[in-house]
Amino acid sequence: MQVNNLETLFKKTLATSKLTAKQQAVLQVSLNLFSEQGFDGTSTSEIAKAAGVSEGTVFKQFKTKAGILEALLNPVLDDVLPMAAGEFLTEMNQSDLPNFQQLLQYMIADRMKFVLENQKQIRVFAQEIIRNPKIIQTLQVRAAAMIKGEAGDFLQQYKDSGQLVDWPSGRIIQYLLGTIISYVAPQVLLVPTKDFDIQQASTEAAEFLARGLAPQN
Amino acid sequence: MQVNNLETLFKKTLATSKLTAKQQAVLQVSLNLFSEQGFDGTSTSEIAKAAGVSEGTVFKQFKTKAGILEALLNPVLDDVLPMAAGEFLTEMNQSDLPNFQQLLQYMIADRMKFVLENQKQIRVFAQEIIRNPKIIQTLQVRAAAMIKGEAGDFLQQYKDSGQLVDWPSGRIIQYLLGTIISYVAPQVLLVPTKDFDIQQASTEAAEFLARGLAPQN
DNA sequence: ATTAATTAAGTAAGTAGTCGCTCACTAAGA
DNA sequence: TCTTAGTGAGCGACTACTTACTTAATTAAT
Incomplete structure (x- = not known):
């Protein structure tokens, strides 16, 4: 981190x-x-x-x-998509594939932290993506490339090892983003509360997502 | 419906x-x-x-x-929070408590439909909640009252009957909203695609949420 | 001495709103 | 039935700024 x-x-x-x-x-x-x-x-x-x-x-x-x-906005656009999946591994000091829920919690905490530390930019960014669709289109193209490439391969390892449901990777990323947004949106849209606990929030979110994304029975 | x-x-x-x-x-x-x-x-x-x-x-x-x-905006503000939970039952023509995943699917489809049918207002609304925090504060107060009142009681019935995890109702509603947003946001922010299938999307979302919100093992 | 940063006055267009006027319609009174 | 008064909708010229930007002059830095 x-x-x-x-x-x-x-x-x-x-x-x-x-x-x-x-x-x-x-x-x-x-x-x-x-x-x-x-x-x-x-x-x-x-x-x-x-x-x-x-x-x-x-x-x-x-x-x-x-x-x-x-x-x-440009620095936000450069950083808003998560860094490459392999870099999470390096930061977690893991050479092996970590437990999926642990990875989830790590990634979620990282993105929450990003948003909370850059709230003003995120607010400006949020206003601009509504007014200027080109921005979100660019990000969508980038996200799609990530899903087809390294991030998709990464998720596939979890699917293969029986830790992740065999749904399209895009769908999985979508739920990840939706859940993170549900935690950070109140902080961005309202007067941020000083007591937002990233560790607790990310643990809760990872728990929910790990359950929702567990392999089929 | x-x-x-x-x-x-x-x-x-x-x-x-x-x-x-x-x-x-x-x-x-x-x-x-x-x-x-x-x-x-x-x-x-x-x-x-x-x-x-x-x-x-x-x-x-x-x-x-x-x-x-x-x-x-005023009509949007009046309607954007889901109708009272009991009204879903009436519309589903069920006097008994329906299967939780079925209810989820129904509610999700209803909210997706609302957003997709009122996209321009939602866009205006989204811009305004960023600029004018009072709006989202008002909605937050309303949502909190719903969670403390009828909607909370409603969810409690599912918890008591062993269909729903015993988490705070606010947390559950949060995930519901986050997941819905993850589906409708691309439609609102980009040129809407004509092939968005509410039935399929809401079924997928309900499947994911039902898994994530299933009672503890 | 030269270059870069900054200033403050100015420019041309734009902005939300005002207001006196006209027109159309309706109801009441002769 | 006709006339008049009242009312509401709409118009377009106008008001009093406001806006993003320009430019010649001044100041600061190298």
Whole structure:
């Protein structure tokens, strides 16, 4: 498990960007305002005021308002799909195929953590996927490729070893995503509760999914 | 099962509203544009042009742009939570407690149908719950009351009769919602596919949920 | 000295809404 | 039956900003 801090994605973006302090302020403030008010509901004038810069500065680096949005969303798009399955194994320090429920719990915790640490980006992302279907189409194509490739092979090992029901891999991934979303959505949509326990939530979710995805009797 | 037609919610709203033809056009066009471009991304000028009315007409009945949004959303808010559990029984023509998986399948199909028939409103609704947390708070309060009341009692009957795992009812409802969302989200977010088979999808979902929610061994 | 970052005034278009007016319809009164 | 007053729908010009962006000048960094 990576040692992540709150909003690690955004901080990573800033750390690698070589942006001036003012440009970083523009990005930070834009993230806050977009996640609260929406992209169209936020004006460049507002961004400038909140960042303590002139309105011209808002456009210097990012050229357009949409350029700011792109700078905020691209890291999310890169990371929102889970990392390759093999990397989970490496992080779990397992050379062998782990117990399926354990793997589930690990993966679920990882994705929950990702969402909870990057809530503002996820909010902006969620608004944008509704307004701009191309984004979700791109992700769908990526997800399909993963399912046909390494992730599908990975799941197949579990099916072959009698730990996983022999349903299409896409269907299995779908339920995984649906269950994770059912836990994280309240945190993203409402004032997040400080007492969300990733360990407990992911254990519960893994328990449910392991039962639902157990091989046929 | 009610005999519903496509976008029955919107049509029902129109049929009961006594709006003039022009006002109905304003509503229809607003629904289309809001669902595609977002509320803030749609101007009243655009609405007027698309509806073939003057801009003053847009404001005549609904007073403000937000008034149009409210007129579109209120029917969704009234109907988006499932009807009381007892009404499912009446519609299934069962006086006895039905088999749990059958009930699941019925309820899932009902909710899927609701979403698919009202896709534009659901899109508008989805955008709005991100921008305006009060909406989802209100629904959460309603859902909690249902879980404490009739729906919770209803699930308890299944727990008592050994058909349902003894988990908190909120947790069970959560998984139900998450699984339904995993099926309908692609339809709402992307160009809907004409070949979405509610019967098959709801049967699959009920199968998975019945397994995941079966009593402990 | 040169380059990059920033400013603040300005631009052209856009925005939600206002308001006086016209028209159509209906009901009441002569 | 005809006339008048009242009411509601709709129009389109107008109002008072607001918006994303531009640009020449200034400041800061190298």
